[in-house]
Amino acid sequence: MxxxxxxxxxxxxxxxxxxxxxxxxxxxxxxxxxxxxxxxxxxxxxxxxxxxxxxxxxxxxxxxLPPPVQEPPRTPGSPTPSYPLVKPGLPPPGLGISRPTQPPAVPFSAPATVHVRQSKTHPNGVTILIDTVSFLPSSIVVSVEIFNPAFYRQRLNPSGSLLLTDERGRSYFFVAPVDNPELVIGPQSHVFGQLLFLGGVDWQARALRLTINHPFGSSTDRMTVVPLFQFSLPAEPRS
Missing domain, CATH: 1.20.5 (Single alpha-helices involved in coiled-coils or other helix-helix interfaces)
Incomplete structure (x- = not known):
């Protein structure tokens, strides 16, 4: 106021x-x-x-925020193409362009076994019989029968001389037994066994060669303890 x-x-x-x-x-x-x-x-x-x-x-x-956009459901059973899609009317890319060349599909039974029954006798008296050759996806198995009538031991794999090769030059590594890496065959003995080689057979191979004691052995010496053998074997059978 x-x-x-x-x-x-x-x-x-x-x-x-x-x-x-x-x-x-x-x-x-x-x-x-x-x-x-x-x-x-x-x-x-x-x-x-x-x-x-x-x-x-x-x-x-x-x-x-706007609601999430939902993708339309895919049609079930639609296969995914193994090569990029092309325009209608054009063929898919050829071999060697987008996909590596593959060997032709060959039907075979696993394992595929070939009965060989091939026998050879060395001048020193040792006899080796190749009974069968079995082809597995990752190995080759050779069934053998060996007879040593001599009074001294025989060696079949000194210095890794037991080899399996094909006519295309590919070698298959021999897996020697741990307790007998040189494949020593005792005197006056008769043994049965299987020789295991790593690697599936080349799909283009037509023949195999089994070599024992090459190049250290002798094919003519009657007193040798490293006899030289060579066997020609068929490759995996094909229909």
Whole structure:
């Protein structure tokens, strides 16, 4: 409250005017500024909720993600092509372009066994009989029968001289027994066994050669203990 209106005393101003009359404009200015502040506060009270609501709507619009796009289901039973798709009317890529050359499919029984029954006798009296040759996917097995009538031992694999090769020049590694790596045949003995060679036979091979004691042995010496033998064997049978 302004106390000018309540005062009954009139006070003369320096120039002879009334101070109460001079104070009225000042009171009106103070009341006007107070009303302006109250009006501004009212506008702020009303505007703040509206601004907040708009901000919430904008936030929802920005963070609402669209639903995930689902791929159409594939038709069951559709095979996947083994080579890139080509335009209609064009043949698939030929051999050697997108796929390596493969040997022709050849039906065979596993294991495929060839009955050989091939026998040879060395001048020193040792006889070796090749009974069968079995072809497995990763190895070749040669069944043998060996007779040593002499009074001294015979060695058939000194320094790894027992070899199996084909006519294309490929060699098949011989897996020697751990307890008898040189294949020592005792005197006056008759043994049966199997010779294991690693590696499947070459699909283009037509013949095999089994060599024993080459080049260390002798094919004519009657007193040798490393007799030289060579056998020609058929490769895997084909239909």
């Amino acid at each position: 302004i106390g000018f209106n309540r005062s009954p005393i009139r006070v003369a101003g320096p120039d002879g005017g009334d101070l109460s009359t001079m104070a009225r404009p000042v009171c009106r200015d103070a009341l006007f500024r107070t009303a302006q502040r109250i009006f501004s506060l009212c506008i702020q009270v009303v505007a703040i909720p509206i601004i907040a609501a708009n901000l919430v709507n904008v936030a929802h619009a920005q963070f609402d």
